[in-house]
Amino acid sequence: MSLPASPFAYVPGSSPLHRLSALPKLVWLAAGLVFCLVALHPLPLLVVLGAAWGLAAWAGVGGPLWRALRVLGPLAASIVVLQVASPSACAGGCVPLASIGPVPITAEALGRGAAFTLRLLAMASLALVMLVTTRPSDLFGALRALHVPYQVALVLATTMDLVPLLQRELGLVLDAQRARGLRATGLGAVVPAAVPVFVAAFERVGRLAISMEARGYGSGIPRTSYRTAAVGGRDRALTVLGAAAGAVGTVAGATMWGTGSVPPLAVPGWAAVAIVVGAAGAFCAVMAVGLTAVARA
């Protein structure tokens, strides 16, 4: 309706990545996420980020991925600020680049900030590529195949199903508010709208659950998939390969970059100040908008 499509929702498509069954995708995603967690170094993280974007472009979901990451931008900025402001950030010898008032900006803090930011972006990109190319109901089957407990799988898959529904619900409520003479532009409207949205969504989810269960959702019968061929030899091979890659990557990542020795980021003093001030500014702007919205509600 009046809102863009949800950034986290499935984007229909027919790319090989869309057609790949959810099980190998899930395993490769897990491998990638674990790797990002053990290898805290800009180099491998940049490689993962590049790979995620390459996959997104290949599957034709670059646009949705970009929109989703913009939401995460301010969060990434806050990481830089927190790293710089963190008092324990400088245990060994640090290279001060500049200072803002009493707070020194060191090359080490900047380096760590950059690495954490990259990690966040790499992990988010990987997960998003997987989410927007996998139908939530296929995800359910894959989670079950991985022996995730039935209830957990159902909740996870249903949650993914619900994200776009909630998004749409919000659009409809905003339309309804405007049609009734209520404010409905900007965050100031979205936040108060959230209350009826969630009450209404709660009611509607109940109805949706009825409709889905009456159509056999969660019948316990092994699910087949209309879009994705049944898990075949190729999928099984890819799944095993993904698990292996995850294991190898974890060990390699841990030995090569797992020491926590993040390279310092030595930039000229003015650039360091600019980075930190810019990040803080972005962070504050977002917080301010959010808080005014809450206050107005």
Add this chain to the structure above:
Amino acid sequence: MTLPGDVVIELEAVGFRHVAADRPALDRVSISIRAGEYVGLLGATGAGVSTLLLSLDGVVPQLVRGEASGAVSVLGRDPRVVPVPAWAGDIGLVLDDPSVASTQATVADEVAFGLENLGAPTATMGLRIATALESVGLAGFEERSPATLSGGELQRLAIACALVTGPRILVLDEPTANLDPTGRRAVYRVLRRLNRAQGVTVLVSDQDAESIASDATRVVALGAGRVVADGPPASVLGDPTALARHGIRPTGAASVAAAVGVGTPVPVTVEAAARVLARRSPAHRPPVDGVAGAAERLAELASASALPAEAAADGGPALVLVRDVAFRYPGATGQAVAGVTLSVMAGEVVGVAGANGSGKTTLGRLVNGLLRPSSGRISVDGMDTASHPVRMLAAHVGSVFQEPAHQLLATTVAEELALGPRALGVSEARIGERVRALAEALELDDVLGRHPLRLGRAERKLVALGAVLAMAPRVLVLDEPTTGADVRLAGIVEAQVLAAAARGCAVLVPSHDMAFLGRVATRIVVMGGGRVVADAPTRAVFADARLLAVAGLEPPAAARVALAVAPSGPSPWPPVSLEEAARVLRRAGPDDGPGGPPGSAAAESAW
């Protein structure tokens, strides 16, 4: 394996009370249904029909909670114990809210969903999905997102979802409330074929009993949670007075026949009524061979254009002016409306009719400003919708959406009614007055404290209407205001629409309910493929068979009965409401005796 004639559904003294409800929805209901039966269920809003239908695959009481008593057995199993998803292979369920058929990203995936859950082989799915979509007229919609379908298209999708798995029992709760007359016939044709050719047991409820009258093998009527009638359609529907006692709308044909004074059991289908009435009036004895014959005569009538055009509205100012407007939804391939020009004067009620997806709702949303025309201009109460925010237009144009669940924002009905006037800055004292007056006029007193979304579909719609009327706008856009409404609710809506027009409002009513349009609309704008194909007085539209056929419409039963009895009659012709039909047919019948109107409740409350 069940054989034809085996009992498949057995209810024994079934009772159910919803959580927090003060009276039971079902009260000692005992019915047994055999394989291959086709059962039509009738009941006023709140009579318990939905609760009964939902009890068959365990939705009640497993997902809709409450206090259950008695015993239910379906295919030898207990739906209170066997989990809901385990019924999906045997029972296809269509809920009364079609918007729940949009859980997946595309139409094809939505239909596939049920097959996937039952583990159907992937290779067979394509054909099964195509067949199901074809049977509801949605071929070609496969890759659309359900979220972008029109109300009727969505309802067709919900039906396809229930058909695709090939269930032994089909349970459908008001499945055609949003469908155009052609679509409605098509759906009933499918049900009939499944029932007659494949022995599928069918249970279907509908506020419009016309199709049930001709197709069902049995009709069960509920009143306040109890079975009040159970038998062949001709006998149950043939007693409109008894039905009216329980707020159940008889078929249009039965109402006309009863009003003319035909004794009980009255004929219940248009064909039967026309046959009986033609016999009573020897002056006109055209060969009566059903609607097809009537259609031909309508065509002759239309080509002869012997219709006196009714005077246009009494020259009030045009409150709605739509000039050469086109609109395309973002991402859509074609235009949803194109080249639309129309006006609505103060005091005028203009119906908008047309097939599903013809652009009625889109037109309504353009008029209330929620959509901005891609080209052309719209002015409402003197304001250009393109240059005023919707929020400001809201004081001038009030809209009831096709899907009422989408516009209710408050947690109680009372708050819902107060929301709009508060946004306009009306004083709290005045708001209180308005809410009280509206609650009384709309008979919402009893539900003021309830959550609007927990009300039945038609009642939700009434609350939405109240919320809009509370803002006292000069222009009303009421999208399908009578879907799923029983006699009482439809009567309330009618009274409000006529009262608004009498106050000088301009009212635009996109609707499939021809009987309703016949009663309230001075003029009908017929849409087809996003364009206005006709804009004429209601009577002229109902008489134009060719136009109606092209647009996928048909006149209300009252007009069809009259036209089937005689191709032409005393002016005004054809009758557009039950009362008019009764009057002219009574006049036409010389052997009618002195018998004035039977004055039965049926005749008064019938449509």
